[in-house]
Every structure is written in structure tokens, then in C-alpha cells.
Amino acid sequence: xxxxxxxxxxxxxxxxxxxxVQSLSATVDLQASVGGTxxxxxxxxxxxxxxxxxxxxxMLRVLGLLPVLRTQxxxxxxxxxxxxxxxxxxxxxxxxxxxxxxxxxxxxxxLRPALFFNxxxxxxxxxxxxxxxxxxxxxxxxxxTKRWTEERDYLLSIVQPxxxxxxxxxxxxxxxxxxxxxxxxxxxxxxxxxxxxxGNIETxxxxxxxxxxxxVKFPGTVTIKRPLEEYQIMLTVQKLILNQPxxxxxFELEIPEGVKIQQLQ
Numbered sequence: 001x002x003x004x005x006x007x008x009x010x011x012x013x014x015x016x017x018x019x020x021v022q023s024l025s026a027t028v029d030l031q032a033s034v035g036g037t038x039x040x041x042x043x044x045x046x047x048x049x050x051x052x053x054x055x056x057x058x059m060l061r062v063l064g065l066l067p068v069l070r071t072q073x074x075x076x077x078x079x080x081x082x083x084x085x086x087x088x089x090x091x092x093x094x095x096x097x098x099x100x101x102x103x104x105x106x107x108x109x110x111l112r113p114a115l116f117f118n119x120x121x122x123x124x125x126x127x128x129x130x131x132x133x134x135x136x137x138x139x140x141x142x143x144x145t146k147r148w149t150e151e152r153d154y155l156l157s158i159v160q161p162x163x164x165x166x167x168x169x170x171x172x173x174x175x176x177x178x179x180x181x182x183x184x185x186x187x188x189x190x191x192x193x194x195x196x197x198x199g200n201i202e203t204x205x206x207x208x209x210x211x212x213x214x215x216v217k218f219p220g221t222v223t224i225k226r227p228l229e230e231y232q233i234m235l236t237v238q239k240l241i242l243n244q245p246x247x248x249x250x251f252e253l254e255i256p257e258g259v260k261i262q263q264l265q
Contacts, residue, residue, distance in 0.1 A: 011125040014124055014189065021121055023246045024120065025054075027239040028051075028238060031047045031236075032233045033232055049067075051063045060251070061077050082096065131158045131159065135152065135153070135155070137151070154181070157176050178194050201227055203225065213237070213239065220237055
């Protein structure tokens with residue numbers, strides 16, 4: 001059985017869900033992998049236990065621990081505008097803007113806090129946004145049972161005129177800014193794709209089935225993919241608390257004296 005909704009109802013649902021969350025605290029298992037068609041064989045990195053703190057509008061803290069030893073693998077703090085990333089095993093730190101202005105050759109350095117924040121919490125859709133609703137039916141066969149199944153999804157595309165925001169006069173051609181895919185069995189978002197100014201997918205975020213964490217329902221997994229740079233990060237949520245007070249001090253990080261600091265743009 002599939003449910004029906006129009007574009008305005010789905011957009012309002014996204015905004016309502018986003019507005020309901022002011023802060024987030026999560027314990028996750030973090031698995032990163034790099035590789036693909038251009039970079040060659042896929043390399044899977046060792047899974048880390050990580051602790052994630054988020055507070056609107058864009059404040060973020062992520063602490064990753066090495067397996068077994070449980071010492072710090074990395075420690076990231078963002079005040080919503082700039083961030084600091086401390087990597088103790090390398091005696092190194094990185095500082096830069098929340099959003100990329102100049103892309104780095106190392107693709108993992110382009111996973112800035114703003115991208116991470118907007119993947120964990122799907123941003124709302126504002127009154128100034130233009131959007132289009134389409135449907136998508138996918139038919140697939142289970143390789144084991146050989147049974148055919150059909151998935152019916154809604155695609156809500158937030159669009160803008162090509163050239164908008166670049167100084168040039170926008171054209172009549174529309175390109176997507178974001179596309180949110182909804183499962184029509186429950187009208188829950190299962191994927192969000194974000195696009196660059198040329199209409200290429202920059203980030204794909206996949207959301208696993210909803211799990212219950214106390215009185216809260218949240219996707220059990222969040223997978224962030226960067227197709228152009230051929231890497232992905234998968235977060236498996238173990239514990240989640242929403243809307244607890246998080247003071248500014250939780251998002252501050254002091255770089256120890258003597259640590260080499262790399263600046264990013």
C-alpha cells in the first residue's frame with residue numbers, strides 16, 4: 001500500500017521535522033571508504049566509535065576514537081562559521097571554513113562541517129524555494145528468492161535558475177539544488193541529493209529505516225556519499241538524544257602548542 005501527498009505537504013513535512021530539532025547528541029559507529037571507477041579498488045577504513053554533538057544553526061563537534069585503545073583518532077569542533085580538526089596520531093591540526101571555497105586534492109578534506117550537518121538533518125524548505133514533485137517506480141529482483149518487487153517513491157526537487165548566485169543573470173533553464181526521495185509506504189525521506197552549480201550530484205545521503213531511540217525515531221544509518229570524489233562515510237547510530245542543552249563550551253577546541261596546523265580555504 002502506498003500513501004499519497006502533494007508537493008506542498010511533503011515540503012511542509014521536511015520543514016516541520018527540521019524545525020523540531022534544536023540539538024542532537026549521538027553515539028555512532030563510523031566507517032569510511034575511498035575508491036571507485038577513477039580511483040581504483042575500494043579501500044575500507046577501520047570502523048571507529050564516534051560521538052556527535054550538533055546545535056543549530058550550524059555548530060558541530062565530532063570525537064572519533066581508535067579501536068581497542070579508545071584514544072582519540074580525531075577531534076573536530078565547529079562554531080558554525082569556522083572549524084578546527086585535531087588529529088593526535090599525526091600530531092597535526094586543520095583549520096578552515098565550514099564550507100568549501102577551494103577544493104582540496106585530498107577528498108576527505110572537502111567533507112566540511114556544513115556538509116555533515118546538512119546530511120544529518122535535512123534542511124527545511126523555505127518560502128523562497130521553488131520545488132517540483134515527480135514519482136519514480138523501481139522494479140528489482142531479489143537475487144536469492146528471484147521474486148520481483150516494485151518500489152514507488154516521490155522525488156521532491158528544489159530547483160533554481162541556472163546561473164543564480166554567480167553574478168550573471170539567471171537563465172530560464174532550471175537546475176536542481178536538492179532532490180529528496182520519499183518512501184511512499186510511510187512518506188519518510190530515504191535519500192537526499194545535493195547538486196553543484198552545473199547540475200552535478202555533489203553529495204548523496206542515504207537514510208536507513210527508522211529506529212527507536214527512547215521516545216525518538218531516527219534513521220538507523222546515515223550514509224554520506226561524494227560521487228565525484230569517490231568516497232563515502234557511513235554512520236550507524238547506536239544512541240541518540242534530541243534537544244538537550246549544549247553549551248558553547250562543547251563546541252570549543254584548543255589546539256595544543258607544538259602541533260602543526262594546516263589552513264584550508
